[in-house]
Amino acid sequence: MIELANYIDGRLLPPHSGLYLDDINPATADVFAKIPQSDSADLELAITAAEKAQPCWSTIDVAQRAEYLNKISQLILENSDALIAAECEDNGKPLWLAKTVDIPRAAANFKFFAEAITQFPSESYAMSSPAINYTLRKPVGIVGCISPWNLPLYLFTWKIAPALAAGNCVIAKPSEVTPYSSFLLSEICQQAGLPEGVLNLLHGEGNTIGRAIVAHEKIKAISFTGGTVTGQQIASIAAPMFKKLSLELGGKNATIV
Template sequence: MPDKPNPIASPPDTIQNFIGGQFQDAADGGRLENVNPATGKVYSTLPDSGAEDVQRAVEAARRAFPQWSSCGLQERYRILNRIAELIGRHRDELAAAESRDSGKPLWLSKSVDIPRAEANFRFFATAILHFASEAHPMEGFAVNYTLRQPLGVVGCISPWNLPLYLFTWKIAPALAAGNCVVAKPSEMTPMTAYLLAHLCREAGLPDGVLNILHGLGPRVGQAIVEHPDIEAISFTGGTRTGAHIAAVAAPKFKKLSLEMGGKNPNIIFADCDFEEMMKTTLRSSFANNGQICLCGSRVYVERPLYERFREELVRRAQGIRVGDPFAEDTRQGAVVSRQHFEKILGCLRQAREEGGTLLCGG
């Protein structure tokens, strides 16, 4: 299939894989629907990739590895810094794509997600120019030193809550170190990863250095984790999925980086700075629509402060404007998917069944 024009200005209705520097559909032609969570409508489709697509991507990455790993730090710096510049130049377009895909407010995508993606590439581009390792003399007999070298082909699997932010947080250091990457963004938020592929090609990233595959975890994600020529896996997502990845990859002695979900408590004492505490609690509870690893999903309050805290939390929560992610006054947009929405409703039903009282919303 011939390459399409650069889609940054107007995101397309058809997303493709990026393998060996070329855009292509899944090997078996399968496709998935991409839904705008704010409207519930399908607005694009993406490849339903599988093991054959992973094999193609790994082969492309292996072909690219000798040149990329030996091209020199200055060249890698130049290309990665150029990618950062292009992300910054297209901040508005990428932010709009991110909010359309994820449901988060546009102001949040503009102020956090896309600037952090740019910063990720810029940080690791410059970091490789100043890398140092330790050396230990053995009393005049010898010097032991550490030499860190690229592994080869590595796999990066990123989540849907901070799509481009965490996608780049994985691939940028891997590329900077001289590795070639087979990456899978979440099937629920694929657009900015697809747009990033166009920017990488514009920046002059050699073919095969970064390969981006779209699809479902049990198909394409599983194939990435299992592939014998992928030396390391970096994953951010659910604990159950991370445990499965560890069970599959550990016997193959792959290097693993697993950042998995948590349920963080806020612990509030009666002698706290009340105003500062309320700002922090509100931010930790509702930032990114509550879909973030830093979310304070449980709040423990010392008894003397409880009544005051409860009243103030309800008052401030009622003041959060929920609405169209593209409206300037929206503070909280749509949750990422119908499945996640139903999960939240299930929690509310369970709370009622167990005798709880909903103080706001529901």
């Protein structure tokens, strides 16, 4: 049976608790993998790693950052067969859908932001007095990314790639329902030589490790896609801490079946 691992400080590590969740194939109801049940101890390791990596990652040349992201994009394409199989087994989606949408888009997300970061403008405005107002784009620090089950790698990379491109370090949690492709992304990041601590992936349940990520004072921004009720809970925790928030919540389209 496959045993997934957390990705912390460039290493694949078991959960501190030693506890695992079942990863279930929805088509067969078979347990095919074990998922780390991460806790606050794992999060503290990730925070330490991200803090250590942040000064260098935020100040390296933009072209170097883009090079890492492009390398990850290329490796996603090179490992597409394994990633497609992972999405199908984990999520139950048709092979053709993972092959034509999910995995190509995951690669495109890294490539897009690798190119975009080299084109971000810096705006300035002349004043009537001998002075100039200007905008300066700077990383916010450590960013928490929490993604849903329906587009596992697609939306996971849509959150991670822009945060990394902008010079932030990331602590990310995939859905505990569909974590397999995110685990494979950890291995891809190792192959790409991504500096240790720049990206950290923690597996586990939303009401434990997800909540801990949202509430940690050293995580300065949260990007979340999921249910409206969960989004309300995240906002209630993050807003008093003045964290930057991106919340993509439940659909609003009525359906008659």
